[in-house]
Amino acid sequence: MGPGHKARDSKSKQMVAQLLNGLQYGLLLFLVASGLTLVFGVMGIINLAHGSLFMIGAYAAFLLTKMTGTLWLALPAGLLGGLALGAALEWSLFRHFAKREHLDQVMLTFALILLAEELRALVAGNDFHSVPVPALLDFPVPVTSGFAYSAYRFAVIGLCLLLALAMFLWIERTRMGAKIRAAAENPEVVDILGLDARRIHLVVFAVGTALAVVAGILAAPLTSVYPGMGDGLLIISFVVVVIGGLGSIAGAFWSALLIGLVDTLGKAYGPAFQGTGPLGTLVAAGSGSSVYILMIIVLLWRPTGLFGQRT
Amino acid sequence: MIGRVRLLPQTGAGWALVWLGFAALAALPFFATPFYVGLITTAMTAAMLALSLQLLVGGVGLVSLGHGAFYGLAAYIVYFLSPEGAAKPIWLTLPAAMCGSALAALVIGAISLRTKGFFFLMVTLAFGQLVYSVFHDTKLGGGTDGAYLAKPLLSAFGFTLETTSLPRSKRAWPVYYVALVQLVLMFGLLTWILRSMLGRVLEGVRVNDGRMRALGFNTFAYKLAAFTIAGALAGAAGHMWAMQSGFVNPELVGWHRSAEALLHILLGGIGTLAGPIVGAFAFIFLNDVAQQVTERKLLVEGAVILAAVLLMRNGITGLRWLPNLPSAKEGTAPDHDLAPPQKEAHVDD
Numbered sequence: 001m002g003p004g005h006k007a008r009d010s011k012s013k014q015m016v017a018q019l020l021n022g023l024q025y026g027l028l029l030f031l032v033a034s035g036l037t038l039v040f041g042v043m044g045i046i047n048l049a050h051g052s053l054f055m056i057g058a059y060a061a062f063l064l065t066k067m068t069g070t071l072w073l074a075l076p077a078g079l080l081g082g083l084a085l086g087a088a089l090e091w092s093l094f095r096h097f098a099k100r101e102h103l104d105q106v107m108l109t110f111a112l113i114l115l116a117e118e119l120r121a122l123v124a125g126n127d128f129h130s131v132p133v134p135a136l137l138d139f140p141v142p143v144t145s146g147f148a149y150s151a152y153r154f155a156v157i158g159l160c161l162l163l164a165l166a167m168f169l170w171i172e173r174t175r176m177g178a179k180i181r182a183a184a185e186n187p188e189v190v191d192i193l194g195l196d197a198r199r200i201h202l203v204v205f206a207v208g209t210a211l212a213v214v215a216g217i218l219a220a221p222l223t224s225v226y227p228g229m230g231d232g233l234l235i236i237s238f239v240v241v242v243i244g245g246l247g248s249i250a251g252a253f254w255s256a257l258l259i260g261l262v263d264t265l266g267k268a269y270g271p272a273f274q275g276t277g278p279l280g281t282l283v284a285a286g287s288g289s290s291v292y293i294l295m296i297i298v299l300l301w302r303p304t305g306l307f308g309q310r311t
Numbered sequence: 312m313i314g315r316v317r318l319l320p321q322t323g324a325g326w327a328l329v330w331l332g333f334a335a336l337a338a339l340p341f342f343a344t345p346f347y348v349g350l351i352t353t354a355m356t357a358a359m360l361a362l363s364l365q366l367l368v369g370g371v372g373l374v375s376l377g378h379g380a381f382y383g384l385a386a387y388i389v390y391f392l393s394p395e396g397a398a399k400p401i402w403l404t405l406p407a408a409m410c411g412s413a414l415a416a417l418v419i420g421a422i423s424l425r426t427k428g429f430f431f432l433m434v435t436l437a438f439g440q441l442v443y444s445v446f447h448d449t450k451l452g453g454g455t456d457g458a459y460l461a462k463p464l465l466s467a468f469g470f471t472l473e474t475t476s477l478p479r480s481k482r483a484w485p486v487y488y489v490a491l492v493q494l495v496l497m498f499g500l501l502t503w504i505l506r507s508m509l510g511r512v513l514e515g516v517r518v519n520d521g522r523m524r525a526l527g528f529n530t531f532a533y534k535l536a537a538f539t540i541a542g543a544l545a546g547a548a549g550h551m552w553a554m555q556s557g558f559v560n561p562e563l564v565g566w567h568r569s570a571e572a573l574l575h576i577l578l579g580g581i582g583t584l585a586g587p588i589v590g591a592f593a594f595i596f597l598n599d600v601a602q603q604v605t606e607r608k609l610l611v612e613g614a615v616i617l618a619a620v621l622l623m624r625n626g627i628t629g630l631r632w633l634p635n636l637p638s639a640k641e642g643t644a645p646d647h648d649l650a651p652p653q654k655e656a657h658v659d660d
Contacts, residue, residue, distance in 0.1 A: 040429060046429055046432060046433075048570075102374045102428070102429070102432060103368065103374050103573060103576075103577060103581065104577075104620050104624075106374060106376065106432065106570065106573060107570075107573060107574060107577050107616050107619065107620045108616075108617070108620050110570045110573075110574070110616060111612075111613040111614075111616035111617045111620065112613070113613075114609040114610075114612050114613035114616070115609070115610065115613040115614075115617075117609055118607055118609040118610045118613065121609075235436060235437060235440045235566070238433040238436055238437055239433075239437050241433065242430060242433050242434060242437065246429065246430070288444055288448040288449070289441050289444050289445065289448075292437055292438070292440065292441035292444070293441075295434070295437055296422055299422060299423075299425065299426065299434065300422065300425075303425045303426050303430070304426075304430070
């Protein structure tokens with residue numbers, strides 16, 4: 001075996017690692033974006049504060065881990081707390097904004113972002129904090145000979161897939177899911193059929209909130225927690241929703257995976273094109289913005305997203 | 312004779328109030344301390360940005376979250392043209408900044424106006440973030456930290472005004488008056504646009520896009536024209552920022568800037584052209600007062616927005632004790648005999 005073979009070997013290992021990273025990032029994106037798209041589709045509400053829910057989850061993970069020494073408590077607590085928080089927000093604020101203009105919804109949720117950041121500064125300060133990976137999962141899993149991948153990241157992938165499956169079954173196979181689909185497709189039908197739209201909204205918002213909070217908890221050990229961390233994720237989640245199509249869970253799933261992979265691979269390999277001619281320089285410069293370029297292409301092709309209805 | 316324009320003052324008294332406001336601004340430096348001259352320059356810059364966005368929000372019913380991109384882009388164009396130590400004259404930097412922003416708005420508008428409603432919001436947000444990521448992630452404009460620039464020179468016909476030649480207490484005056492002149496010109500231009508055919512069609516689009524298309528108007532072209540003009544005017548505001556502060560950073564491009572401009576519109580009143588100016592001034596002063604009391608700036612900002620959204624739905628200019636500036640929703644003006652009931656603009660087609 002020559003040195004060339006070794007270099008190629010390490011390159012392919014790196015490729016596998018990047019693919020897994022992209023998958024894991026995409027799945028976390030799905031947890032956030034699915035709530036966003038459901039709340040849009042069913043309630044007609046644009047929630048800019050959805051990224052703040054992710055941040056709240058991450059900081060909850062940080063604080064709970066600091067207090068109890070383990071992340072395990074944070075997961076069930078986050079799930080229940082997220083449901084409760086979502087229900088409270090829907091009941092106290094969002095319910096009254098479903099029929100209001102976009103501008104009002106944007107401003108309300110922008111205000112919530114600012115208040116959430118202020119709360120975060122009060123409780124946890126303005127520093128970066130790292131959250132330890134749970135000891136039980138803090139080991140590398142050998143994938144091939146000589147290549148191992150973090151067990152925690154595998155666990156995140158598995159848990160996200162599990163949640164996605166649960167979502168799918170819930171939406172497609174249960175009575176509540178059927179009502180939600182009906183509400184997303186045609187809100188008037190819900191009223192005509194005499195279904196309780198308020199209850200549907202409450203459930204959808206609570207579930208969407210809980211998913212974003214759980215995503216934040218899962219992401220905390222991977223990215224560390226820092227001020228404004230929900231902001232970047234919010235924008236990418238919007239891109240996911242735009243590409244996937246409004247109100248479509250399946251669309252959100254596939255488009256989240258696509259975005260996760262494109263973003264991760266673009267950032268990992270794009271800069272390598274630097275210095276390989278003018279085209280290479282262009283690729284390198286665009287690699288950080290690859291998801292936006294992807295969104296532009298999809299929009300030019302299909303303005304309502306890949307899975308969106310053509311209305 | 313076609314009816315009055317909804318966004319403009321409906322009576323002579325209303326116009327008198329507007330011009331009185333501008334006259335008060337013109338006289339203000341003679342009475343205020345340099346600190347307040349600077350603060351009001353900042354407020355006028357913010358008002359310019361909000362005013363440019365009002366053409367889209369109030370005029371067409373398009374809520375864009377990417378407007379800050381054109382503002383920030385213009386500031387960066389000033390930085391490219393006039394880097395530290397090589398100041399260029401304003402007659403070069405201002406048109407360049409506005410043209411650059413207009414061009415960007417033309418391209419971004421052409422793509423994002425293919426979508427509507429929520430999609431339009433999200434797409435403009437993503438475009439703004441695309442511009443942000445270019446300045447934030449590359450070394451093009453000093454990266455995350457931003458960069459200093461040379462403030463454009465106030466020169467015309469071979470004569471240059473050196474601010475350092477003025478007494479210390481008056482050094483902020485030239486920039487102040489440059490901002491005021493631009494603000495007044497922008498208000499005049501938008502008044503003219505709203506009264507023109509373009510403004511009439513845009514009002515029609517706001518009320519019912521589908522119906523305007525059925526009447527044979529290419530509404531896409533009209534909307535794109537409005538988007539491009541708004542982008543160019545936001546460019547003037549961004550240029551003004553660079554001129555006052557002499558500094559650029561990626562935060563200028565970020566979507567929080569767009570959201571703040573929307574806040575100024577909402578606070579001042581979405582139903583009037585003067586609203587964004589009033590809103591920007593009110594907010595900047597409130598912020599200044601609040602900062603003397605508390606360090607929690609975001610808390611104040613968040614609380615103000617909540618109050619505006621929950622309690623003051625027609626903004627300051629929509630309050631009842633200002634009878635001459637009509638509000639968006641009450642339909643006080645007698646110009647609705649031809650228009651259908653005021654509904655939201657995103658009627659499906």
